[in-house]
Amino acid sequence: NIKMEMFDDFKRMNKRQVYYQVLNFGMIIASALMIWKGMMVATGSESPIVVVLSGSMEPAFYRGDLLFLGNDRSDPIRAGEIVVFKIEGRDIPIVHRVIKVHETHEGKIKFLTKGDNNEVDDRGLYKPGQLWVEKHHVVGRARGFVPYVGMVTIIMNDYPKLKYAVLGLLGLFVLLHRE
Amino acid sequence: MNTFLSRLNTLFAFSISVVAAVTFACFLTTHFLDYTQDVEIEVKKAIVKNMEEFYVGEKHDLGHIRFSLKANMTPVFNWNCKELFLYLMAEYETPRNKINQVVLWDKIINRGENAVLDLKKVHAKYYFFDDGSDLRGKNITLSLHWNVIPNAGYLWRVKGRQDLGYTLPDSYAGSRV
Structure with missing residues (x-):
């Protein structure tokens, strides 16, 4: 019944209104992309918002919590910070705390990480033979925290069909609904 | 409708x-509150050894420190502080590195738990391995820091108001610890 009403709206549109709806849809996509890329520029992080996927930082971060990242080049990495970094051969970035930093006189930094909830440091997680994390591994550094919000993306990733259903319905709604 | x-x-x-x-x-x-606090750190015993670091497979200097610590973290907690992550850090300079920072000990205090610290002669929790072999007679600075984990907001990193300069012994300890 609701579906039919939606299509009724669409049937009553003339050609111009249809173009307008399509352009409107494009605008939404483009703005979202611009906001994301703008945040990348502002924060210096290639992924300014990440969702916590593991329990290795409990009780600080739980699965589904949202982190805002920064990556200010002029502010060097120091022990005690929480960094998000990538390890070669692993798709998912790791969110862990820095427990050891060595910076040479030339300013080259290497550091060791550990999850608050883990018993040992991360050398077992790194690529075999890798002893340190370096600047080029870093995706960003945790600056802000919001709980639970990332749960939505976790549920969507766990149930891909739900993701496509929700995205499809939202897209359809924007395309067909007339203000 | x-x-x-x-x-x-x-x-x-x-x-x-x-x-x-x-x-x-x-x-x-x-967001605009002061999260700093007074801290009292005291080194009770310190030795330096030279031994092979696990994973690394090289002989490096290993410091061992027993310390006492006093701090009252209660005022840091407010309605937007879920957890405090406290860590004791040793900082020093060597010919090899301009900055060396090693976390020796840490503690999580959750909201509602006792936030008054009075530790006596505690062993460091993590191995204090140097990046080379430069710990003998080294001046190190010990400081307590905390990371404020909010319910929602900024993840503050705060340094205690006082820190401690300490000189490590200038010869290696014997095999007995």
Whole structure:
């Protein structure tokens, strides 16, 4: 019944209104992309918002919590910070705390990480033979925290069909609904 | 117009806005507070050895420190502080590195737990391996820091108001610890 009403709206549109709806849809996509890329520029992080996927930082971060990242080049990495970094051969970035930093006189930094909830440091997680994390591994550094919000993306990733259903319905709604 | 679904939708949207506004207020009301605190650190015993570092497979200097620590973290907790992550850090300079920072000990204090620290002669929790073999007679600075984990907001990293300079012994300890 609701579906039919939606299509009724669409049937009553003339050609111009249809173009307008399509352009409107494009605008939404483009703005979202611009906001994301703008945040990348502002924060210096290639992924300014990440969702916590593991329990290795409990009780600080739980699965589904949202982190805002920064990556200010002029502010060097120091022990005690929480960094998000990538390890070669692993798709998912790791969110862990820095427990050891060595910076040479030339300013080259290497550091060791550990999850608050883990018993040992991360050398077992790194690529075999890798002893340190370096600047080029870093995706960003945790600056802000919001709980639970990332749960939505976790549920969507766990149930891909739900993701496509929700995205499809939202897209359809924007395309067909007339203000 | 006023179908059950549209009412449910309005109610849901309104609840979300209220939760978001309250969360933001929570962040704003605690963002400009002072999170620093007095700290008393004392080194009770320190030795330096030279031994092979696991994983690394090289002989490096290993410091061992027993320390006492006094601090009252109660005032740091407010309605937007879920957890404090405290860590004791040793900082020093060597010919090899301009900055060396090693976390020796850490502790998590959750909201509602006892936040008064009075530790006596505690062993470091993590191995104090140097990046080379430069710990003998080294001047190190010990400082307590904390990372404030909020319910929602900025993840502050705060340094205690006092730190401690300490000189490690200038010869290796024997095999007995």
